Amino acid sequence: MSEKELPLREKILDISRHLLYNDGHTALSMRGIAKEAGVSATSIYLYFDNKDHLLHTLIEESVEALSVSIEQKVDANSGVIAQFESVIRSYADFAFAHPEKYQIIYMVKSESMARYPKEKFRRARRSYELLVKIIESGVREGLMEEEDPLTAAYSIWAQLHGVISVVLNQRLDNRINKEHFIEKSIQHIIEGFLVRTQVS
Amino acid sequence: MSEKELPLREKILDISRHLLYNDGHTALSMRGIAKEAGVSATSIYLYFDNKDHLLHTLIEESVEALSVSIEQKVDANSGVIAQFESVIRSYADFAFAHPEKYQIIYMVKSESMARYPKEKFRRARRSYELLVKIIESGVREGLMEEEDPLTAAYSIWAQLHGVISVVLNQRLDNRINKEHFIEKSIQHIIEGFLVRTQVS
DNA sequence: AAAGATTGGTTAACAGTGTTAACTAGACGA
DNA sequence: TCGTCTAGTTAACACTGTTAACCAATCTTT
DSSP: OOSOOOOHHHHHHHHHHHHHHHHOTTSOOHHHHHHHHTSOGGGGGGTOSSHHHHHHHHHHHHHHHHHHHHHHHOOTTSOHHHHHHHHHHHHHHHHHHSHHHHHHHHHSOHHHHTTSOGGGGHHHHHHHHHHHHHHHHHHHTTSOOOSOHHHHHHHHHHHHHHHHHHHHTTOSOTTSOHHHHHHHHHHHHHHHTSOOOOOO | OOSOOOOHHHHHHHHHHHHHHHHOTTSOOHHHHHHHHTSOGGGGGGTOSSHHHHHHHHHHHHHHHHHHHHHHHOOTTSOHHHHHHHHHHHHHHHHHHSHHHHHHHHHSOHHHHTTSOGGGGHHHHHHHHHHHHHHHHHHHTTSOOOSOHHHHHHHHHHHHHHHHHHHHTTOSOTTSOHHHHHHHHHHHHHHHTSOOOOOO
């Protein structure tokens, strides 16, 4: 084989992620993955219980990568506002740098999400805790005003996700400049949570 | 038959919407819809070209209902800020009042979205135009500061959608009070676009 | 070295999927 | 009364996820 021969399990995940992102998720069939991997369809079941399990693994993988990316970039020694901005921008950066990974986190909807074990979200929560702590510091330092940091963290994340998903799902009016839209939205989200200093 | 006998076409749409919302969209099969409607699977093809077409019709239906709902509630005689708030709250109200309709708009992702004719979005655009005009009025009256109302309108919508979808998809931490989260987020979105009067 | 168990795959089959083609029974108009 | 249209039907095709049964190496143990 000409391709570098990585273990079948990883190969399956890679192929699945690309099929999912490029052809949408009705196009993702076990037989399709198998054909692409040059293997029989049932071989996939040696590594994954079923299609759901395969999808969940992809989600976990993505959540992990996103979390690591955020935690790596934030500098604990810098100021609170810098940390705050860093988390938000890291999140967005990851989404646009790895859209196929980001999208997967939200692609699989209620259908198989209901079957997705809640505990698997614990990894994702750690990133929230990070943001919550930053907000708490901000409040202590008088830089932010927020009586409920956890709700605030989720609100920020939700708004950010909205902005990102609109762009990635190409639901933006084509009269709008994408980069400008992203920058404006991020600024709005960030500034909205800082104590208002003055009308600029 | 005991049920009020509405035309098969409408019956199919109703059943599809409910199946989609309750059982997720892998559970939505032509045969399933047909069985529920007490009719053969192929009868659906008398009213819809294919499954895609059926889904697109559902989307259109929902976009229309959402647009009408917003346009009905906004009072052209009230002040700009009231109109601004009205549009935003109407949007959210609709989403939570008719989650199965709202979700459908965003449920069908890239997969069959790519095949969804762009012109069909024109109806949705009308609601943006409404918001854009309100923002333009706000800027004229010195109540808002925004050099690009179209981008602002999309940014507001995106953030709002993020908040709504997080709630509807039950991705909210269960320590968080849902209503509080929604109210806080909406307030943040609204206030962020108004000229900052004072630190409250 | 021989025997047994484990690993990593295979093929065949089942039930369910979207969709097409060909058909039929009834209503309506000429 | 004949023909056409309407609103449905059944049968079939190619595909789907998944299971069961099998096989050929390799690794472990005696």
